[in-house]
Amino acid sequence: MIKRNLAAAGLLAISLLFTLTTSGKELTVREDAGHYHLNSHIEYILDGERPLDELLQRGQWRNKNDDSVLNLGFTNQSVWIRASLTIPEPLTRQWYLVIPYPLLEEVDLYIARDNQQPAIYTSRQQTEDQRDQARSYQVALPLPRNLDGQVDLFLKARSATSLQVPVELWREDHLLLRFSLVSLYWGAYFGVLCALVIYNLFLFISLRDLAYGYYVLYIGSISLLMLCISGVGSAWIWGGQPLLPRYALPISTALVSLFALLFARSFLKWQDISLRWDRSMKIAAGLAGLLIFYTWANPIHGAMLAGLLGTLVIVLLIAVGVAGLKAGVAIARYFVLAWTTFALGASLYLLSVFDLLPVNLVTKHSMQVGSVAEVLLLSFALAHRIKDERARKLAALRKQQMAERQVRDLEMQSLEQAMHDSTTRMPNASLLNQHLQTMMSRKQRVALTLVHYPQVKDIASSMGHRLAEEVFCQLMEKLNRTLAGLDGVVCLESRQSAYIAIPEFGSAAFVVDLELFEGPMEPFIEQVVGNHEISVHAVRLPVFMNLHCGVAIAPEHGDSTEILYQHASAAQDRSQSSKVPVQVYNNEISDFARRRLDLVTALPPAIRAGELELYLQPQMNSTGQELVGAEMLLRWHSPRFGPVPAGEVIDIAENAGLMDLLSRHVVTEAWQTMKILRERQLNIPCSINLSVQNLTDSHFVTFALAGIREHAIPMNRVIFEVTETSMMHNMDAVIGSLLQIANSGCRVALDDFGTGYSSLAYLSRLPIHELKIDRCFVSQMSSSQNDLGIVQSTLKLAHTLNLEAVAEGVEDTRTMELLSQLGCHRLQGYLFARPMPLDTFCDWATALSTS
Incomplete structure (x- = not known):
């Protein structure tokens, strides 16, 4: 409504200046004529943002003295067009102001006659919304019935593509007749494309050859492009949406380029012929893909870039076809001819779009003619390809018959190989x-x-x-x-x-x-x-x-x-x-297997019932006098099976695919335990063990770190222990998980250090903070010089790499004193305490602090 009020106000000013705007290029319109061309009877101003009354006052209208189409090329501005008509007798039939260029997005028409008020206003959007105009492939604005006398038409037009404004007057019956003839033309055109789509889609489904699939997509893109250019889309599909082609036109052009490149690459198999040409087509296809997204954000500039990219792609495809001919690809001759034909038609059309050639019957329809010739030639090429492939299959059949004779000679050798291992050549x-x-x-x-x-x-x-x-x-x-x-x-x-x-x-x-x-x-x-x-x-x-x-x-x-x-x-x-x-x-093994099966069945309900709990074993300082940490250890006291060893629980969970369920329960309980320790003023670091399945599952690591944040536990108080044998499984995934843990602020400890064979080779790659010396070395170090030497070397290595060292299995005072002398940071073992439940641990820690 605001736009119409402004238009009425503008026309009021126009009518006051009517004497200044009378054009000397009037056209007499008679009822018995079928249509008129107004291209030589118009004046225009390329300044559509100014009000019309201001433009009339300045008198900057440009005369157009020939019958060619007004073509202003790519421009972001709107254009005002003025035409003066003399209608001797009132019009008894319906007439239309027709602009045979469907890519115009905004068209506003003001009709003033004999200085009468108010002036008549209509627009493309309003006309298509009302759906009372004759269906047309062009912009068709109805003129009022009984229109006569001196009539001035003021037309404002704007386009995101080339700004072409051919102006014509058509009587409704002639317009409908022309619409019928053009419909036959476009029906035949799109009928050919549809038939080719169905035929090649059938071939694609039958042969599973990507070349036919890309060709179907290419024809679909060409169809969308032609729907925009021809106006068929506006007439039959998206009527009432004149702004839709602003996006559809450049996107369809980019899609045509993209699928043409993919089709050419698959059709000629350039990845097997020339890597340089193949790389060029990949780069051009990438540019087409980027242009699709760019056009969505900026369709006006995207239309110009789409035209330039289309030109580049056509040149590239012709060059690729010529190179294919030189490489001995016979079907490339159809390819070159097809793209040359399309290039000629597209070039004529694009040159007219960029205002380098006049708009006429040839340039207007060159794209349609070139595209239909091209798809037909490419279909011939695909048919020839089928013929070549059939010939190759026949040749392959002959080779197969020769090979069958050789196969019979190799049967004994194959039987021999079937009885032997391929690696060791031993019997299988x-x-x-x-x-x-x-x-x-x-x-x-x-x-x-x-x-x-x-x-x-x-x-x-x-x-x-x-x-x-x-x-x-x-x-x-x-x-x-x-x-x-x-x-x-x-x-x-x-x-x-x-x-x-x-x-x-x-x-x-x-x-x-x-x-x-x-x-x-x-x-x-x-x-x-x-x-x-x-x-x-x-x-x-x-x-x-x-x-x-x-x-x-x-x-x-x-x-x-x-x-x-x-x-x-x-x-x-x-x-x-x-x-x-x-x-x-023995029979006990069968009983053991049945017990393992029963444990696998009982483990998930036991987790849900809370039968599994965490025990804590303290870690002391080097003198054994101060509590400096704790390790959380899993315990399962089953009412049915009794105490189940933690190693057996882990082994069952890993083999039965229950490790994720068990680990998520354990870490959830661990964070709750650390929260309770903090509430009881035991703000000590706690260690928790991870399995190899946890380390190769990035989702679990993310879940564990999220739980730490949710319980507000300081990251530097959490230590994740991993065994060095787990490093051997999917090394890259394990290191990625450890880096994620270390980057969060948590610490990583390498457990059972020295028991594997990969530590020295990969130690520099691991983001670890602690080395845990295995109990098998610590428990014997006071009586075995070899074990003592291993512990000394490990501690020197830890000091050199600035890592903390934790000794497990400290069970006597002599071992504690040796470790203290060697500079071990933390001690853990039965000398201090066995693993115990949370409440018992808290009482033990309180008694230790008071003593």
């Missing part, structure tokens, strides 16, 4: 299974031994699979030589004197014929498999390979190979959990 489980079946069918008494070396996979995770394979091959060679000299061990393959089989990487198996063997089984096997030291040159340290060994005897422990494997594997698992090198299967 299939060959071992054949021997076992043969021996068990003869009722022979045999022992199946499974050996697993867990450190092999740790080496593969931390130092690479190639080094792990080298280590494993050395192990198997030594083990095979050892077994070859022993009585009773079954030779699985005489050709290479192989006595072992490889069920999986990191494991080995062999069979002992007990009819040829005398003596106890466990010491014999432990002596055979447990004495192998491998030199790993990458870290310049000798590595003693730990192992887990399980033994099952037939027919006592199974009358089939499947059951024997099952029981040997169960014995191996028991060997791992009980830390026993060799374990022979």
